[in-house]
Amino acid sequence: MENNRECFLMKGNEAIAHAAVRCGCDGYFGYPITPQSEVLETLSQLKPWETTGMVVLQAESEVAAINMLYGGGASGKRVMTSSSSPGVALMQEGISYMAAVEIPAVIVNVQRGGPGLGTIQPGQADYLQATVGGGNGDYNTIVLAPASVQDMADYVDIAFQLAFKYRNPTFILSDGVIGQMMEQVYLPPFKPRRTEEEIGTECPWAANGYHLTQRKPNIFSSLEMDPKTMEQRNTRLQQKYALMSKNEQRATTFLCDDAEYLYVAFGSVSRCAEEAVVVLRNRGHKVGLLRPISLWPFPKDCLNKILPTVKEILVCEMNAGQMINDVKLSINCQRPVYHYGRTGGVVPTPDELIEAMIALIKQ
Amino acid sequence: MTKDDIIQPENLVIKKPELMNDTVMHYCPGCSHGVVHKLIAEIIEEMELSEKTIGICPVGCAVFAYRYLDIDWQEAAHGRAPAVATACKRLWKDRLVFTYQGDGDLACIGACETIHALNRGEKITIIFINNAIYGMTGGQMAPTTLLGMKTSTCPYGRVPELHGYPLNITDLATHLEGTAYVSRQSVHNVAAIRKAKSAIKKAFENSMNGIGSNLVEIVSTCSTGWKKTPVEANEWMEKNMFEFYQLGDLKDIKQ
Ligand SMILES: Cc1ncc(C[n+]2csc(CCOP(=O)(O)OP(=O)(O)O)c2C)c(N)n1
Ligand code: SF4
Ligand SMILES: [Mg+2]
Numbered sequence: 001m002e003n004n005r006e007c008f009l010m011k012g013n014e015a016i017a018h019a020a021v022r023c024g025c026d027g028y029f030g031y032p033i034t035p036q037s038e039v040l041e042t043l044s045q046l047k048p049w050e051t052t053g054m055v056v057l058q059a060e061s062e063v064a065a066i067n068m069l070y071g072g073g074a075s076g077k078r079v080m081t082s083s084s085s086p087g088v089a090l091m092q093e094g095i096s097y098m099a100a101v102e103i104p105a106v107i108v109n110v111q112r113g114g115p116g117l118g119t120i121q122p123g124q125a126d127y128l129q130a131t132v133g134g135g136n137g138d139y140n141t142i143v144l145a146p147a148s149v150q151d152m153a154d155y156v157d158i159a160f161q162l163a164f165k166y167r168n169p170t171f172i173l174s175d176g177v178i179g180q181m182m183e184q185v186y187l188p189p190f191k192p193r194r195t196e197e198e199i200g201t202e203c204p205w206a207a208n209g210y211h212l213t214q215r216k217p218n219i220f221s222s223l224e225m226d227p228k229t230m231e232q233r234n235t236r237l238q239q240k241y242a243l244m245s246k247n248e249q250r251a252t253t254f255l256c257d258d259a260e261y262l263y264v265a266f267g268s269v270s271r272c273a274e275e276a277v278v279v280l281r282n283r284g285h286k287v288g289l290l291r292p293i294s295l296w297p298f299p300k301d302c303l304n305k306i307l308p309t310v311k312e313i314l315v316c317e318m319n320a321g322q323m324i325n326d327v328k329l330s331i332n333c334q335r336p337v338y339h340y341g342r343t344g345g346v347v348p349t350p351d352e353l354i355e356a357m358i359a360l361i362k363q
Numbered sequence: 364m365t366k367d368d369i370i371q372p373e374n375l376v377i378k379k380p381e382l383m384n385d386t387v388m389h390y391c392p393g394c395s396h397g398v399v400h401k402l403i404a405e406i407i408e409e410m411e412l413s414e415k416t417i418g419i420c421p422v423g424c425a426v427f428a429y430r431y432l433d434i435d436w437q438e439a440a441h442g443r444a445p446a447v448a449t450a451c452k453r454l455w456k457d458r459l460v461f462t463y464q465g466d467g468d469l470a471c472i473g474a475c476e477t478i479h480a481l482n483r484g485e486k487i488t489i490i491f492i493n494n495a496i497y498g499m500t501g502g503q504m505a506p507t508t509l510l511g512m513k514t515s516t517c518p519y520g521r522v523p524e525l526h527g528y529p530l531n532i533t534d535l536a537t538h539l540e541g542t543a544y545v546s547r548q549s550v551h552n553v554a555a556i557r558k559a560k561s562a563i564k565k566a567f568e569n570s571m572n573g574i575g576s577n578l579v580e581i582v583s584t585c586s587t588g589w590k591k592t593p594v595e596a597n598e599w600m601e602k603n604m605f606e607f608y609q610l611g612d613l614k615d616i617k618q
Pocket of ligand 3: 423465466467492493494495496497498505
């Protein structure tokens with residue numbers, strides 16, 4: 001036990017399931033897909049409907065699952081789903097609708113390599129899909145990228161809090177490495193699910209009939225026939241996104257105080273980069289790592305803070321170059337920014353990242 | 364006799380349900396949607412369920428259903444209402460959760476969600492407005508369009524070689540283990556309206572009592588899409604639609 005938290009050895013996907021039950025989640029709706037099926041499997045084994053009363057349902061498709069989140073979230077409940085890249089692609093319609101009418105929910109994407117059916121091996125190529133909206137229309141979702149099994153356990157509750165704080169769908173953008181690997185994890189203590197009265201107080205906007213005779217009906221609809229009114233709605237949403245963008249940037253830095261060469265990496269790749277930093281520091285190179293935790297909003301304030309000592313930046317990702325755009329934009333291209341990427345399910349090794357950085361330093 | 368003498372409780376013949384507000388009607392003259400809205404309002408009121416109801420509206424002409432009835436509503440993406448309703452009902456077990464869907468919404472783009480919600484026996488009611496056409500988008504062919512019927516995307520009439528066959532999804536629903544009550548009604552005259560009302564009420568009662576999933580189809584007119592006057596549309600429906608879509612209770616596990 002550490003701070004009243006129990007310690008276990010488990011997979012990232014299992015940690016997601018345990019954390020969901022423990023943080024008072026009301027409902028999980030999902031459809032099997034590798035490499036994240038353990039989430040639904042673990043929940044089915046845990047039978048939380050007999051303990052906390054949490055609903056667990058295997059939906060007929062990811063399309064149905066996301067629309068179950070729409071219904072559950074609009075009624076004020078804490079609902080979540082998990083899937084992997086092709087499944088999350090199917091969910092985009094629902095996510096756009098939820099963002100449009102400000103429905104809170106948590107969506108976990110344990111990414112695999114694409115495009116198409118791609119591979120069941122890990123990938124990070126859904127970065128752009130997650131950070132620039134993904135579905136139709138102008139909208140954003142907060143995107144948190146876990147880098148350990150512990151993060152998987154911790155981010156579920158954080159994601160729910162953010163989702164309800166801003167009334168917005170929130171992503172946990174993981175990858176096949178984090179989902180499948182086993183690590184030591186401290187699970188959060190049990191938090192009870194909210195009562196009907198508590199939901200009534202916390203979510204007076206919810207469409208669930210609660211105390212209807214004492215208020216106006218709550219109606220969720222993204223349809224608006226008048227362009228001016230629609231634009232006003234969009235302006236209000238954009239103001240909310242601006243606020244989220246200002247308040248919710250999250251990142252960790254590793255040996256960045258005097259770093260001249262900077263890795264920027266998220267998720268499992270940040271773990272490799274951390275090891276690369278240690279090795280390169282031992283060899284006398286001033287190397288550091290910025291690990292964005294929130295991919296949207298991108299932690300540009302943090303990056304700019306450490307920028308003065310930095311000469312060159314190497315962005316490492318399991319894709320063909322997606323986060324690199326945010327890095328360049330965040331610093332207004334004030335430094336040379338390079339990319340090292342592997343795709344198709346190939347996970348880079350620390351040695352590869354070291355080699356790529358050495359090439360930069362020697363240049 | 365003055366007007367006030369006439370307006371007395373004992374003289375009351377018909378009354379607007381309190382849940383129905385004064386929103387300006389967006390449905391075309393002769394459209395069945397409005398009648399069904401009123402029935403739903405009456406039943407929710409009679410069952411005293413206004414604080415316990417979540418309505419899920421479709422994409423189709425009834426996209427604005429939420430404008431007319433003062434209850435909580437969620438507007439689902441095209442065809443997804445049964446999935447939305449599934450979660451609402453599972454998370455709020457004591458609520459009346461119903462979807463209101465057109466034939467394009469329910470039987471075409473949402474066929475998967477419809478079949479699976481019904482087959483899981485979700486304790487919901489699906490109200491299915493079958494006018495054999497896509498009303499909202501201007502009268503295109505629906506999965507339910509009858510053979511020979513003309514629409515803007517089968518302007519020479521529906522033929523199986525080109526367009527396949529009309530889908531009788533309500534008949535199909537009777538074969539699903541999860542359905543408790545499946546009924547097909549219409550609202551083209553007073554007797555039919557009465558029957559439709561009792562069918563919807565029975566479905567709502569089942570939903571509240573946790574009995575299976577419930578589907579009530581209303582064979583409907585779309586005078587605009589069919590390019591007919593309201594009277595012609597009713598006549599055409601009686602003559603052509605009722606033969607393929609036969610009215611009555613198709614399944615009732617309580618009987
Ligand atoms: C994903 C998606 N595809 C297409 C549409 C366009 N669309 C709106 S309503 C509709 C058909 C509605 O027909 P039906 O369900 O029969 O309802 P009716 O208007 O006849 O009552 C279509 C195709 C849409 N809104 N969303
Ligand atoms: S187009 Fe058809 S379904 Fe739509 S309101 Fe008019 S008559 Fe009714
Ligand atoms: Mg129709």
